[in-house]
Amino acid sequence: MLERISSPSRSRKLDRGDRALMWLLTAVYTIFTLVNLGTLRFPQNQWRGEPGASVTIDLGEEKEVAAFRYNGGIGLGEMMITADDGSVFDFSQVYGDMFSWRVSRLGFTTRYLLLECVSGEVVFNEIAFADPEGTVLKASVVGEEGTALLDEQDTLPKKPSYFNGMYFDEIYHARTAYEFLHTMSVYEWTHPPLGKELIALGVAVFGMKPFGWRVVPALFGAAMLPVLFILGKRLFRRRDCAFLASALFALDTMHFAQTRIATVDVFVVFFILLMYLFMTDYLYLDAEKAPLSKAFLPLGACGIAFGLGTASKWTGLYAGAGLAVLFFANLFGDIARSGKGEESRRAWGRAWKTIAFCCVFFLLIPAAIYFLSYIPFYRYEAAADPGTPMTFRRMLDILVRQQESMYSYHSALTATHSSQSAWYEWPFGAMSVWFYCSSNESTVSNISTFVNPAVCWVCAVGTLCAVTELLFGKMKKDPDYRKTALTILLVAIAANYLPWTLVTRCTFQYHYFPTMPFVILCGVLLLQHLEESGEVSARVKWIWLAFSAVYFLLLLPACSGITVPKVFARFIEHFLPAGNLYHGVI
Amino acid sequence: MKRALKRILCVFAVFLILSAGVFARAEDMLLTNPALEGEGVPDGWEVRSYLKDACSVESDRGIVTLISYEPNDLRLCQTVAVEENTAYTLFAEISVQNVMGGRGATLSIDNYSVDGCYIYSRNLLGSMDWTGTELTFRTGEGQTSVVVALRLGGYSELSAGTARFRSVRLAPAGEGAGAVSLSGGSSSAEDRKTDELSEAEKIRLRSYLHLFIVLAVVDAVILIFGFYRSRERISSAELTAQTGRRLFLTAALAALALRSLLSSIWMGHDTDMGCWIGWGNYIAQNGPSTFYTAPGHEWYDYPPGYMAVLGLIARALNALKISPTAKITVFAYMLPAALADIATAAVLMRRAGRNGFSESGRLLLGCLYLFNPAVVMLSGVWGQIDSILTLFLLLSFLSLIDGKRVRAGVLYALAVMIKWQALIYGPVLACFYILHIRSKKDLLDTAAAVAAAFGVILLVSLPFRGNQSLFWVVGKFFSSAGGYRYASVEAYNFLALCGGNWTGVDNTMIPGVSYAVFGTAAILLGVTISLCMQFFAVRGQLMGEKGAPDDSWMLFLSAAFCMYMIFTFGQYMHERYVFPVMALLMMAYILTGKEKWLLEALMLSVTVFLNEVTAMYVISNLAAAAVRGGREHSTVVAVCSFAETACFLYFARLCADALPAFRKGEAEHA
Numbered sequence A: 001m002l003e004r005i006s007s008p009s010r011s012r013k014l015d016r017g018d019r020a021l022m023w024l025l026t027a028v029y030t031i032f033t034l035v036n037l038g039t040l041r042f043p044q045n046q047w048r049g050e051p052g053a054s055v056t057i058d059l060g061e062e063k064e065v066a067a068f069r070y071n072g073g074i075g076l077g078e079m080m081i082t083a084d085d086g087s088v089f090d091f092s093q094v095y096g097d098m099f100s101w102r103v104s105r106l107g108f109t110t111r112y113l114l115l116e117c118v119s120g121e122v123v124f125n126e127i128a129f130a131d132p133e134g135t136v137l138k139a140s141v142v143g144e145e146g147t148a149l150l151d152e153q154d155t156l157p158k159k160p161s162y163f164n165g166m167y168f169d170e171i172y173h174a175r176t177a178y179e180f181l182h183t184m185s186v187y188e189w190t191h192p193p194l195g196k197e198l199i200a201l202g203v204a205v206f207g208m209k210p211f212g213w214r215v216v217p218a219l220f221g222a223a224m225l226p227v228l229f230i231l232g233k234r235l236f237r238r239r240d241c242a243f244l245a246s247a248l249f250a251l252d253t254m255h256f257a258q259t260r261i262a263t264v265d266v267f268v269v270f271f272i273l274l275m276y277l278f279m280t281d282y283l284y285l286d287a288e289k290a291p292l293s294k295a296f297l298p299l300g301a302c303g304i305a306f307g308l309g310t311a312s313k314w315t316g317l318y319a320g321a322g323l324a325v326l327f328f329a330n331l332f333g334d335i336a337r338s339g340k341g342e343e344s345r346r347a348w349g350r351a352w353k354t355i356a357f358c359c360v361f362f363l364l365i366p367a368a369i370y371f372l373s374y375i376p377f378y379r380y381e382a383a384a385d386p387g388t389p390m391t392f393r394r395m396l397d398i399l400v401r402q403q404e405s406m407y408s409y410h411s412a413l414t415a416t417h418s419s420q421s422a423w424y425e426w427p428f429g430a431m432s433v434w435f436y437c438s439s440n441e442s443t444v445s446n447i448s449t450f451v452n453p454a455v456c457w458v459c460a461v462g463t464l465c466a467v468t469e470l471l472f473g474k475m476k477k478d479p480d481y482r483k484t485a486l487t488i489l490l491v492a493i494a495a496n497y498l499p500w501t502l503v504t505r506c507t508f509q510y511h512y513f514p515t516m517p518f519v520i521l522c523g524v525l526l527l528q529h530l531e532e533s534g535e536v537s538a539r540v541k542w543i544w545l546a547f548s549a550v551y552f553l554l555l556l557p558a559c560s561g562i563t564v565p566k567v568f569a570r571f572i573e574h575f576l577p578a579g580n581l582y583h584g585v586i
Numbered sequence B: 001m002k003r004a005l006k007r008i009l010c011v012f013a014v015f016l017i018l019s020a021g022v023f024a025r026a027e028d029m030l031l032t033n034p035a036l037e038g039e040g041v042p043d044g045w046e047v048r049s050y051l052k053d054a055c056s057v058e059s060d061r062g063i064v065t066l067i068s069y070e071p072n073d074l075r076l077c078q079t080v081a082v083e084e085n086t087a088y089t090l091f092a093e094i095s096v097q098n099v100m101g102g103r104g105a106t107l108s109i110d111n112y113s114v115d116g117c118y119i120y121s122r123n124l125l126g127s128m129d130w131t132g133t134e135l136t137f138r139t140g141e142g143q144t145s146v147v148v149a150l151r152l153g154g155y156s157e158l159s160a161g162t163a164r165f166r167s168v169r170l171a172p173a174g175e176g177a178g179a180v181s182l183s184g185g186s187s188s189a190e191d192r193k194t195d196e197l198s199e200a201e202k203i204r205l206r207s208y209l210h211l212f213i214v215l216a217v218v219d220a221v222i223l224i225f226g227f228y229r230s231r232e233r234i235s236s237a238e239l240t241a242q243t244g245r246r247l248f249l250t251a252a253l254a255a256l257a258l259r260s261l262l263s264s265i266w267m268g269h270d271t272d273m274g275c276w277i278g279w280g281n282y283i284a285q286n287g288p289s290t291f292y293t294a295p296g297h298e299w300y301d302y303p304p305g306y307m308a309v310l311g312l313i314a315r316a317l318n319a320l321k322i323s324p325t326a327k328i329t330v331f332a333y334m335l336p337a338a339l340a341d342i343a344t345a346a347v348l349m350r351r352a353g354r355n356g357f358s359e360s361g362r363l364l365l366g367c368l369y370l371f372n373p374a375v376v377m378l379s380g381v382w383g384q385i386d387s388i389l390t391l392f393l394l395l396s397f398l399s400l401i402d403g404k405r406v407r408a409g410v411l412y413a414l415a416v417m418i419k420w421q422a423l424i425y426g427p428v429l430a431c432f433y434i435l436h437i438r439s440k441k442d443l444l445d446t447a448a449a450v451a452a453a454f455g456v457i458l459l460v461s462l463p464f465r466g467n468q469s470l471f472w473v474v475g476k477f478f479s480s481a482g483g484y485r486y487a488s489v490e491a492y493n494f495l496a497l498c499g500g501n502w503t504g505v506d507n508t509m510i511p512g513v514s515y516a517v518f519g520t521a522a523i524l525l526g527v528t529i530s531l532c533m534q535f536f537a538v539r540g541q542l543m544g545e546k547g548a549p550d551d552s553w554m555l556f557l558s559a560a561f562c563m564y565m566i567f568t569f570g571q572y573m574h575e576r577y578v579f580p581v582m583a584l585l586m587m588a589y590i591l592t593g594k595e596k597w598l599l600e601a602l603m604l605s606v607t608v609f610l611n612e613v614t615a616m617y618v619i620s621n622l623a624a625a626a627v628r629g630g631r632e633h634s635t636v637v638a639v640c641s642f643a644e645t646a647c648f649l650y651f652a653r654l655c656a657d658a659l660p661a662f663r664k665g666e667a668e669h670a
Helices: A016-034 A170-181 A194-206 A210-236 A239-250 A253-259 A265-287 A292-310 A315-337 A342-373 A375-384 A392-412 A453-471 A480-501 A516-532 A539-560 A566-575 B002-028 B199-228 B231-235 B241-266 B270-286 B304-319 B327-354 B359-370 B373-382 B386-401 B405-418 B420-435 B440-464 B472-481 B515-542 B554-569 B579-592 B595-619 B621-627 B631-658 B660-669
Strands: A047-049 A054-072 A077-082 A088-093 A101-120 A122-130 A140-142 A433-439 A443-449 A563-565 B046-049 B055-060 B063-072 B074-081 B087-100 B105-111 B117-120 B126-138 B145-152 B159-172 B508-510
Touching: A016 A210, A016 A239, A047 A054, A054 A088, A077 A122, A088 A101, A088 A122, A101 A122, A170 A194, A170 A210, A170 A375, A194 A210, A194 A265, A194 A342, A210 A239, A210 A253, A210 A265, A210 A480, A210 A516, A239 A453, A239 A516, A239 A539, A253 A265, A253 A443, A253 A539, A265 A292, A265 A315, A265 A480, A265 A516, A292 A315, A292 A342, A315 A342, A315 A480, A342 A392, A375 A392, A443 A539, A443 A566, A453 A480, A453 A516, A453 A539, A453 B199, A480 A516, A516 A539, A539 A566, A563 A566, B055 B074, B063 B074, B063 B145, B074 B105, B087 B105, B087 B145, B105 B126, B105 B159, B117 B126, B126 B270, B145 B159, B199 B231, B199 B359, B199 B595, B199 B621, B199 B631, B231 B359, B241 B327, B241 B359, B241 B373, B270 B304, B270 B327, B304 B327, B304 B405, B304 B440, B327 B359, B327 B373, B327 B386, B327 B579, B359 B373, B359 B579, B373 B386, B373 B579, B373 B595, B386 B405, B386 B420, B386 B554, B386 B579, B405 B420, B405 B440, B420 B440, B420 B472, B420 B515, B420 B554, B440 B472, B508 B515, B515 B554, B554 B579, B554 B631, B579 B595, B595 B621, B595 B631
Parallel strands: none
Antiparallel strands: A047 A122, A054 A101, A054 A122, A054 A140, A077 A088, A077 A101, A433 A443, A443 A563, B046 B074, B055 B063, B063 B159, B074 B145, B087 B126, B087 B159, B105 B117, B105 B145
């Protein structure tokens, strides 16, 4: 088996065996990540109540009502629940309640319940009433108004959890995806909209259900693996090393947690990986002096990926700065090497053509992508004010206004957060970001985003070692392609990581996510270097991979929401070095 | 007329006297007995504390001493009548000794029981000489009294140790800015937080501890993965002796420049630098004779050797009219340690040259010491003097293996007079003296060495004797040895790994065994093993075997082992005690050519670096309240302790392999 993975081929192009291995890994991971991702049984029909709207619920006979369970929509308002004896429960719908199951305690003995909106707007996907034992009471709506409240009782979960509702920042991003689809006012505007539009794809296909809003991020998370595999193959020219890098990435807990939640980081990381893959392809083709028509293909693709990344999150710009460094270093290197005379003229000619091409593909097309990504905003504004025509000028105004708001939000953010961490804490993941936790006396279900020490700590040290190796001149005997690979990786790491040293707002572990794949590649590159110089046995990489897999499985309960006994969670928290995964609740 | 004039003058005089009394009372009336007179608790003052036991308050000659043996909030309080809406300044001089944890020693307004309000002055932690401290506050609307407190610890911020207060004054303050408002009777949640750090600042301060781990990782990678793996290539670079000398000179100047730069940025460890400057000035002004005996100086626990140096530095600075607060002053006090680093590097390089190292190899070794972050940190950032101790120990040991017994004795005595920790190496040194007596001359030299050592100690201690007995220095040693009764004092070793950092030595480490018992057993074992190592090294010679190797280098290895093991498993350890082991191991490498000792020295330097940085940081006034005992601190303690213990165990294995007896066994087995 290991021999098959360790193919003797030293080509940067993928062969059949590479492809088979790559897709096998991707398939296994995709199945793994889609399991327990989120439910598809989720109420879809909504009742929307404005002041004065009321619904009467009939429980069939007088019963003790101890709990009001509800699954809210996007609404902010107040409602009164009145029992037969006139006793009233005042209910407030607040932010964060949407698209997840919540409970309010009641203390009624009644047959009828009158739900009456008193202010704002209350929106429910489904509601239910339970007796003191927790049993859901059979209920029906009196009259036509509000039938949507009780029409999907089979979607009621035994217990509210991440699986059947929104958690962490999904209340911003997944909510906004829904708003895009329904041409509603956009709630989340602190990041460009493309990521949320991609989330909306899943919602459009599967409905506004946990699985629906998480499936596209999860698939993008899985799609990172073949991209990383191909990039690994280009850089290492070895199947086993490419496989090792992508498998280690698959075994990273941050990649796992961060791609199973409907937020936008996954998209920018995916597009960043694509950018560097295409830029690597271009650099190799350019070095081989391939015809421009051939070299421009990956370069153009790189520009498009840059546009898509930046339209997902501004951190794509940081990665873009790295691309610029690589591109111009290559360009000026070519010109400098070309000497004088005819060859120089040819080099300059090629350079000007390439620059002209880049102006289109790295400036105009990304700008167009960015502009188009704001279509949901234009649609909403057009719907809100149908009298004013939606001209290009008006669209541009909307776009500029959004950019100003976004910039002032991020630059003026001074809040602190219990999960925040500084840039120098990320490589060794000292503080996880706490997404979700639910526990009872004996069990706990938890989702935190943190790096797998077996992968990322090792690779962080590996990256430092690789830099040291380079500085001490111990890579002189290595083949040129490895030096190029190391340069690409170090530039990518610097571009994605160093800007954070200057950011003054509170930052989080997941801001390291775009840097992490390159750190993993760098760690694998060092291992390859040590292996080929005979300092490390070929078996080490498989031992490392196995150890990472075991560590990943041990840490899985802390990043996946799987319910485990508290004793096991305590073992993870106190005995496995990984970071503050349960934030002291166990 | 004359009579009338006399009468007028008399009336005027009486008026003057009375009004002087009234003016005098105006100040006295604020505080009763500000001179802190009276036996035990000063008259007019009242003791309050969170824990009633394990604390004491004593006054003597105008100095009141608050001692908490356990973490506590101990206050000497007095209720003072005040005017409403008025600013006052409370002033006192505070000196602290081993104050650990919590808020430390402060001046405070302790109105918590009255209106829930309390405020503090700047806090003093660790050990620090007399420092003028003041707290300016403004009384609230309708407020007629405040409770003034000389305080050791704080509300929910308990501290242990000894704090002394003197020259207490309370006076109305001018209308300048900076007065902390008291809100007399009303809720004062915001006021109470006035002097506390914001949450964002606390998060930042705590996160630095993680940065230290990253720095240690970078340090390890550069030293071990970089320099150690490239040692052969670097050593093979061809250099002439002259170029080598020039490069070393450049390196030495660069090392000095680096240290001066760092000292101007960090200004040294606030407590230690405060002590050096205060002590130096005292000796320069009052002479050395009352240095250890003046009131409030009882806790001065350094031996007199380096105190003399401090006095000289202070005199030189006074002569040059340099202010004690100038940046150059800090560097001047750090200079001896920096010079000692250069001298140690020179000693290492010189011996390496004699043992056949190439010019570039010698230079690499010198630079590995000079620019080692653990060494730079201690003499350039902290301003401690373990570098000087290291130099004297190294010189003493080298003299001994070269057969210069008397010189070795003198140098060792000087080392003891620099820092008491030199005594830990005593048994190893004594054993070497004894085991290498081969002739009557050796015996006589040994006796002369002992006499010379005692002579040096006597000579150095004499100017500081004052009215004490001739052998006062022995008593000083014993009184300082009992200073810190903790399993570990920020020494990240096996005991700290087991939870012993700042834990009393009598606490249980493992069921049935206290830290003291475990530590003492480990110390005895460490000394025994190191003595055995020397015995094994000379066994062949003692038994008269022909061609038995001269393993006198084992002195360095056994001394390193002894200190390293005591540091790892012994109690009472401070973070820097293991520092000289680095140089000893480098010397073992030079003498044997075995690279494993160099590797071990570099590994040790990484853990020492992390330990030093963290210890200096968590004891600093700014960070102490926010980071001590927190999650980040625990993480560094765990990481560093684990690494330190692992490095020691690896070292112990290497030592076992190195013993001739074992080597012989291996050969026979083969």
